[in-house]
Amino acid sequence: MRKSIRDVIVAIIISRSFRISEIGREIAKMRGIKGSGGYEFVERVIEKIPFECVKRFMIRMFDERSEWVLGDTTDIIKLEKLC
Numbered sequence: 528m529r530k531s532i533r534d535v536i537v538a539i540i541i542s543r544s545f546r547i548s549e550i551g552r553e554i555a556k557m558r559g560i561k562g563s564g565g566y567e568f569v570e571r572v573i574e575k576i577p578f579e580c581v582k583r584f585m586i587r588m589f590d591e592r593s594e595w596v597l598g599d600t601t602d603i604i605k606l607e608k609l610c
Contacts (some may be wrong), residue, residue: 531572589597
C-alpha cells in the first residue's frame with residue numbers, strides 16, 4: 528500500500544493537479560497501465576486512505592509555512608532573482 532500511496536503522491540507532483548483524471552494519466556505512464564486503469568488505480572488508493580489524512584496532505588501542499596510546498600520551480604527561481 529505504501530508504494531501505491533507514494534506513486535499517487537509522485538503523480539500529483541508531476542501532474543501538478545488534484546484531478547483524478549490527470550493523476551491517473553501520470554500513474555498510467557509510471558506503471559504502464561492502459562485505458563482507464565490509472566484512474567481506477569487512483570480511486571482504489573484514495574478509498575483506502577482515511578479522509579482526514581487526505582485533507583491534511585492537500586492543505587500542506589499549499590501551505591506556505593510548511594517545510595515543503597507544491598510549486599513551479601520556474602516561479603521559485605524568478606522570485607529568488609527578485610529578492
